[in-house]
C-alpha cells in the first residue's frame with residue numbers, strides 16, 4: 107500500500123486514503139453552477155459519503171444564489187448525532203472565499219453567514235409582537251398558491267377578511283363537481299359508502315381503489331368551493347385557478363389570464379408544498395425533486411411572471427423544520443431554508459415590498475394527519491389551532507413589523 111502510494115506520488119498523483127478518519131470535510135457541490143435540485147442533492151450525497159470518515163462536515167453555499175444548506179445541516183445534526191454538520195454561507199465576492207474559509211475553520215465556526223470581515227452572523231428570530239391595532243384594509247389582487255385547500259385556505263380566508271380585494275387561489279386539483287344524487291358530506295368514509303351504494307349500469311364494476319379516488323376528488327372539489335364561498339362571505343372576490351406552481355408551462359398562461367380579468371397581482375402568498383419524509387441516509391433524488399418542485403421551482407416560476415414593481419406583499423410558507431431541522435425532512439428543510447434565503451435577497455433588492463417568511467410549527471390540520479399529530483403530541487409539541495394560525499398570518503403580513511422577515515410560529519422544537 108505504502109509502496110504503491112509512493113510510486114503514484116512520484117508519477118505526480120495526489121494520493122490520499124478515503125477510509126481514514128479526518129477532522130473536517132468541506133463540500134463545495136452547492137457552489138457549482140447547477141440547478142437548485144442538483145446542487146442540494148449532490149451536497150446531500152457527498153455528506154452521506156463523508157459521514158463514514160469525517161468528524162466535521164461543512165457544506166458551503168454562496169449568498170449570491172439562494173440555497174438551503176442551512177436547513178440540511180440542522181436536520182443532519184439531528185439524524186447523525188455523532189457528526190458535526192455545519193453550513194457556511196459565503197459572501198458574493200469569490201476572491202475572499204479561500205481566506206474566509208480558512209479563518210472559519212481555524213475559528214471553529216458553526217452555522218452562519220461569513221461576512222467579508224470574517225465574522226459569523228447567525229439567524230435570529232424575535233418573539234411575535236402582536237400589533238396593537240387591527241390591520242387596515244389593503245385591497246389588492248392576491249395570488250395564493252395552495253390557497254384552496256389545507257391550512258393555506260384558512261389563511262386565505264383570514265387575509266380576505268382583513269385585506270379585502272380579490273383573492274386568486276391556485277392549486278393542481280380540478281374542481282370536481284358534486285353529484286346531484288349524493289347527500290352532502292365532508293367525511294371520506296361516509297362518502298365511500300354512499301358511492302359504493304349508488305346504482306350503476308348493469309355489468310359495470312368499481313374497485314375499492316376507484317371508489318376511494320372518486321371520493322377524494324369529490325371532497326377536494328368541495329373543499330375548493332367551501333374556501334371560495336368563505337372568501338366571498340367576507341365581501342372579497344374569489345376565483346380558483348388550476349395551476350401547478352412547479353411547472354413553468356402551467357404558471358405563465360394562468361397568471362396572464364388571471365391578470366387580464368382582475369388586473370395586476372399585487373400580493374403573493376406562496377403556500378404550495380408537499381412532503382416526502384424519509385431519513386437522509388435513504389433519501390432519493392426523486393424525493394428531493396418532488397419536494398423542491400412546488401416550493402423552489404414554484405417561487406422561481408411565480409417571480410418570473412409577476413411584475414415585482416406591482417408587488418406590495420410577499421408571504422412564503424416555510425416550516426419550523428427549516429429553522430430547527432427535523433428528522434426525516436432533509437429535503438423539506440432545504441427547500442424551506444432556500445425560500446427563506448431567497449426572501450432575504452428579495453428584501454435586499456426591492457424596497458417597498460413587505461416580505462414575510464412563516465416558519466410554521468405543526469398545525470392541527472393540512473398535511474398534519476392524525477398519525478403525525480400524535481407523533482408531535484408525543485414529543486410535547488403543541489399543534490397550532492387553525493383559526494389562530496390564520497389570524498396570526500393575516501395580522502403579521504398586513505400589520506407586523508416590516509423589518510422582521512422571518513417568524514417562527516409555534517413552540518421551539520425539542521432537540522430530537
Ligand SMILES: NC(=O)c1ccc[n+]([C@@H]2O[C@H](COP(=O)([O-])OP(=O)(O)OC[C@H]3O[C@@H](n4cnc5c(N)ncnc54)[C@H](OP(=O)(O)O)[C@@H]3O)[C@@H](O)[C@H]2O)c1
Nearest residue numbers: 252256257277278279351377378379400466468469472473
Ligand atoms: N400543516 C402544517 O403543519 C405545516 C407546518 C409547516 C409548514 N407548512 C406549510 O404550509 C403550506 C400548506 O401546508 P398544508 O399543511 O396545508 O398542506 P396540504 O394540506 O398538503 O396542502 C398543500 C397545498 O399545496 C397545494 N399544492 C401542492 N403542490 C402544488 C403545486 N405544485 N402547485 C400548486 N399548488 C400545490 C395543494 O393543492 P393541490 O393538491 O390542489 O395542488 C394544497 O392546497 C405548505 O407550504 C407547508 O410546507 C404546513
